[in-house]
Amino acid sequence: MAFLTVHFAERETPFKLKIEPPCSAFEAYNQACKLCGIAPRTRNCANGTCGKCRARINGRLSDKTQEELQKLSAQELAGGVRLLCQTEILGDAEIFASTADSSDLAAGKMQIVSAGFGLGGRISDYSDYGGFGVAIDLGTTTIAGLLFKAGTDKPLSSAVMPNPQRVYGTDVISRISASLEGRSAELFKLVCGAIDTLIEELCKKAGAAAADVSRISISANTTMLYLLTERDCTSISKSPFSADCLFGFSLEAGNLNGKREGLKAVDKAAAVYLLPCVSAFIGADTVACILSLNIEASSRAAVIADMGTNSEMVLFVPAENGKQAEIICTSSAAGPAFEGANISCGMCAIDGAIENISLVNGKAEFSVVGGAKPSGLCGSGLLDAVSVLRQLGQIDESGTILVSDCADDEEEIFETVAEAGGAKAVLFKDASTEISLSQNDVRAFQLAKASLCAGLECLASKAQIDAHSIGRLYLAGGFAKSFSVQNAVCVGLFPDGMAQNAKYCGNASLMGAALVLQDKHAPAKAAAIAQKATLQNLAGTKQFQDLFLKCMALKPQKL
Numbered sequence: 001m002a003f004l005t006v007h008f009a010e011r012e013t014p015f016k017l018k019i020e021p022p023c024s025a026f027e028a029y030n031q032a033c034k035l036c037g038i039a040p041r042t043r044n045c046a047n048g049t050c051g052k053c054r055a056r057i058n059g060r061l062s063d064k065t066q067e068e069l070q071k072l073s074a075q076e077l078a079g080g081v082r083l084l085c086q087t088e089i090l091g092d093a094e095i096f097a098s099t100a101d102s103s104d105l106a107a108g109k110m111q112i113v114s115a116g117f118g119l120g121g122r123i124s125d126y127s128d129y130g131g132f133g134v135a136i137d138l139g140t141t142t143i144a145g146l147l148f149k150a151g152t153d154k155p156l157s158s159a160v161m162p163n164p165q166r167v168y169g170t171d172v173i174s175r176i177s178a179s180l181e182g183r184s185a186e187l188f189k190l191v192c193g194a195i196d197t198l199i200e201e202l203c204k205k206a207g208a209a210a211a212d213v214s215r216i217s218i219s220a221n222t223t224m225l226y227l228l229t230e231r232d233c234t235s236i237s238k239s240p241f242s243a244d245c246l247f248g249f250s251l252e253a254g255n256l257n258g259k260r261e262g263l264k265a266v267d268k269a270a271a272v273y274l275l276p277c278v279s280a281f282i283g284a285d286t287v288a289c290i291l292s293l294n295i296e297a298s299s300r301a302a303v304i305a306d307m308g309t310n311s312e313m314v315l316f317v318p319a320e321n322g323k324q325a326e327i328i329c330t331s332s333a334a335g336p337a338f339e340g341a342n343i344s345c346g347m348c349a350i351d352g353a354i355e356n357i358s359l360v361n362g363k364a365e366f367s368v369v370g371g372a373k374p375s376g377l378c379g380s381g382l383l384d385a386v387s388v389l390r391q392l393g394q395i396d397e398s399g400t401i402l403v404s405d406c407a408d409d410e411e412e413i414f415e416t417v418a419e420a421g422g423a424k425a426v427l428f429k430d431a432s433t434e435i436s437l438s439q440n441d442v443r444a445f446q447l448a449k450a451s452l453c454a455g456l457e458c459l460a461s462k463a464q465i466d467a468h469s470i471g472r473l474y475l476a477g478g479f480a481k482s483f484s485v486q487n488a489v490c491v492g493l494f495p496d497g498m499a500q501n502a503k504y505c506g507n508a509s510l511m512g513a514a515l516v517l518q519d520k521h522a523p524a525k526a527a528a529i530a531q532k533a534t535l536q537n538l539a540g541t542k543q544f545q546d547l548f549l550k551c552m553a554l555k556p557q558k559l
């Protein structure tokens with residue numbers, strides 16, 4: 001492993017990238033561009049004849065090729081100028097892509113294409129501002145915000161609202177499709193309008209004027225940031241899903257899309273900082289979680305599990321025996337069961353949703369959001385329903401709902417009824433409402449659970465660590481809010497040994513965005529996290545598939 005340092009004209013500080021030599025200088029340079037939100041260069045001839053990829057490079061490099069000796073002047077060769085497409089990096093190296101340092105750039109020969117945005121706002125002094133700052137967690141389903149007075153860390157107000165882009169689908173795939181089908185401007189307007197509304201509400205609650213908001217920091221998944229900047233989603237829509245922008249820069253509120261359009265509630269020159277992403281699948285929301293939980297300061301391994309339609313998982317392994325600390329991220333499609341969607345009696349965690357079920361003295365007790373009459377099951381209610389039925393022996397280890405032989409069984413807490421396509425278990429019934437769990441609901445839960453559990457096992461195995469050595473399991477996402485660890489253990493939601501130190505961490509993504517407004521080092525820390533994090537791709541691997549099948553079983557895990 002080695003490091004490549006790139007000096008960009010657009011950045012105040014050099015950007016350092018971890019590389020695995022030998023590697024192409026052209027590819028490594030483009031990777032740095034992506035991480036910095038600078039559009040990568042397109043290959044021209046790629047064979048050393050056009051001369052358009054000149055750059056000054058220092059460090060351990062391959063010998064100059066014949067093409068370079070022919071194309072570059074004696075002065076350029078003496079000054080360390082190389083052709084990126086002809087150069088292999090063999091160890092630590094440094095590329096100068098700033099007009100001040102590179103003679104070829106000064107001569108206009110190297111074209112660094114900007115992302116099409118004004119890369120305003122010097123990140124290093126982002127927290128130095130007057131008036132008010134707003135931190136936003138821009139989720140696929142909901143948008144949450146906090147308002148701060150400059151120089152303080154206690155929020156003056158908070159607000160949450162649904163993401164209106166839902167009209168184009170509840171998941172990121174549908175939104176990307178809509179964007180590619182010509183709806184990008186519409187999606188952009190919807191999200192900008194929602195953020196304007198959220199900021200106005202935050203300010204109204206605190207008696208502040210939206211015009212006095214001068215800083216906004218936004219944490220979101222990679223797709224949401226593409227839509228917020230009206231960026232072409234092609235690169236994140238198809239294999240190899242290599243995002244051509246990973247953000248980590250600031251834009252002007254009035255020009256989020258490079259066409260002088262953006263937020264209207266605040267001053268158009270207000271700086272909007274978009275936290276950096278790791279990849280197309282691991283977004284700034286995950287980086288913000290890592291940042292706010294400060295897991296890198298931990299002396300023991302730690303895991304973050306954000307359980308939603310897509311489960312994102314992070315494993316931090318501290319430095320040990322000369323081995324550097326590691327942050328390994330992965331994600332797996334869990335389906336919408338954890339959010340109470342696509343379940344026969346499912347609903348999101350709003351008034352009327354059963355969020356917890358427990359057995360007390362042989363009777364089932366429900367906890368319902370808002371204290372209202374039960375009207376459905378949210379994600380945590382679904383977990384509890386499956387777990388309680390499993391504990392009562394009404395669901396077997398394979399997930400099959402068992403129908404009692406005795407219809408009038410006095411002992412039976414929940415009635416089970418045979419019906420076409422499998423049995424159902426009736427959880428609640430009165431004159432007007434029946435809330436039941438169908439066989440398909442149990443299967444949907446098993447798929448989500450297996451996806452999460454297998455993903456976590458793969459992460460631990462990749463880092464070669466035992467689950468028992470994990471000091472903390474942070475649970476994020478709405479599902480985790482009303483989560484019963486005991487019920488999760490009963491159905492084996494996590495790998496053996498991982499649940500004992502579980503802790504709900506709230507909206508850690510929003511807290512990460514808030515940190516950017518308070519700590520001048522936070523943007524640099526976020527960039528370092530995004531750069532350091534490595535990705536483990538689970539999709540299609542045999543290990544994941546084998547573990548996935550194993551984890552379908554509703555089997556209690558060992559503590």
Ligand code: FES
Pocket residue numbers: 043044045046047048049050051052053083084085086
């Ligand atoms: S891309 Fe043409 S010389 Fe490198």
